[in-house]
Amino acid sequence: MQAIGYFSASARRNGQKRSIGEQNRAFLDFCQRSGYEVAATFADPDEASSAGFDQLLEFLQRPGRTFTVVVIDALSALGPDLGAAALRLLELEHGGATVLLAHNGSEAFKALVDTWAERGEGTPISERVRxxxxxxxxxxxxxxxxxxxxxxxxxxxxxxxxxxxxxxxxxxxxxxxxxxxxxxxxxxxxxxxxxxxxxxxxxxxxxxxxxxxxxxxxxxxxxxxxxxxxxxxxxxxxxxxxxxxxxxxxHTPARQRSVTPFLLSGLVHCARCGNKMIGVSRRQSWLTRSGESHSATYRYYQCESRTNQSSCGYNTRRAAELEARVREALASDDHPGPRVRMAGNVDSYHLELLSQVDRIESRIKRNRRQVEELVADAAHGHISLERLKALGADLAEEHRQLQAELAAARERIRAHESEAERRRHLEQQRERLLREWDSLPFNDLQAALRDVVDRIDVDGDDVRVYRRA
Structure with a gap:
C-alpha cells in the first residue's frame, strides 16, 4: 500500500506551529511504523498558497494508481478552520483517498467530526437556533x-x-x-x-x-x-x-433526458421588446404515407416574453442558423461596434466580470455553508460519517468547479486591466474563435464568445451582433 504526504505551513499540533521538516519526519515515521510505501509528497510552504494541494489532487487522478492514503500532520494542515478543513477532506475523499493523521494513524474525517462536536467550531447554525x-x-x-x-x-x-x-x-x-x-x-x-x-x-x-x-x-x-x-x-x-x-x-412522463445547452445563451435579445431570447428544443414525430416513422429535433432561440409571459410577437431563429450568422459577423470587419461605452476606460463587460466574480464568491460561500451544515449534522449524530461523505462528494466537486470559474474570471479581469491589453485580448479571442470554432470544447467556445460578443439583437431575419471594443 502507498501513502502520500501533504505538508503545509499552516499546520499546528497542540497549539505549536509545525515546520515542513517536522511534518515530513512524522510522515516517514508513520510509513515505517504502518508498513506503507512512500508514493509522493506535496507541500505548501506558504500559508496563502494552494499549489501543493492542487498538485496532490491532480496526482490522485492519475490512472492505474494503487490504494492510496494521504497523511497529514494535523487537521490545521488543511486550512485555518474546521470548515476549510472539511472542504479539503471532501475533495481528497472525492479523489479516492482516505486521509489519516500521522501521529496516531486515525482517520482525519472522524477526528474532524469529533472536534466539531466538542468545540462546535465553525457551526453555521447552532442546534439551539434550529x-x-x-x-x-x-x-x-x-x-x-x-x-x-x-x-x-x-x-x-x-x-x-x-x-x-x-x-x-x-x-x-x-x-x-x-x-x-x-x-x-x-x-x-x-x-x-x-x-x-x-x-x-x-x-x-x-x-x-x-x-x-x-x-x-x-x-x-x-x-x-x-x-x-x-x-x-x-x-x-x-x-x-x-x-x-x-x-x-x-406533465410528460419522466424519461432519461440529455440536455444540450445552447451556445448563445445570455447573449441573444429580442430587438422588439428588449427581453432575452431563450433556447428551446422541440421534438416531433410523424408517419409518412408509406407508414414509415420519422422524428426530428428542432432547436431555436425564442423571445422569453412570449414563452413565459405570453406577450411580444413570434420572434424566433433556428439555433444553427443564428450561430452561423454570429460566426460570419465575427469574421467580418463591418460590425456595429460596442453597444455601450462608459467613461474612464471601463466598459460594461468589465463591470459584468466584476459582478460575475461577486456571484461566484457568493456561491463558494454558500457551498461552504452547506458543507459545514453536513459536518454539524454528523457531529450531533443526525447523519453517519459515511452519509456525510456521500452527500459531501457533490459539494466537493462543485467547490472545485467554482474555484476554476473564479480563477478564469479573475484572469479575464487581468486581461482587461489596461485599454491596450484589453483590445489585444479581444482580438486574440476573436482570432481564436475563427480558427478553432469547430474544435474548441463547448464551455471554452461559449466563454470565448462571451469575451468577444456584447449582445446579439434579433428581429426575425435581421440580426445585429455587437462586439466588445
Missing amino acids: SAMRRKAVRGEVLGRPPYGYRVGPRRRLELVPEEAVVVRYIFRLYLGENLGIRKIAGRLNDEGIPTRRGGRWSMVTVRDILRNRAYLGHYSRFGTTVTGSHPALVSPEDFRRVQDRLQAR
Missing part, C-alpha cells in the same frame, strides 16, 4: 417571506391580503373554470394590467408556483412540519386536488 425555528413552525408562526395572497399578522400568523387573495382565486378559476394553460394565464394577467407583488410581470413560473402551493389550503409547512388550519384558506381541497391532477396529467 430547535427554536422548528418550535415556531410547529406553532404555525411564519418563517421567511409569506406566499402571494398573504402577509404576516401581529401573532406571526398568515392573514389575507384582500387584493392579492382575489388574484389567487382568479388564477385557480382561469385554470379550472376556463381551462386556460399556465402560459395563457400569465398572458391574461399581464394584458389586464395586474402586477405581481413586486410590481412586475407574471411568468409561467410564478403562476405554476401559485397553483402548486399548499398554503392556499390553509396549511403551513416548514422544517418537515405541517400545521393544518393555521390561516384562512383560499382554495377548497377539492379544487386544489383537481388542479394537481390536471397538472400531473399534463
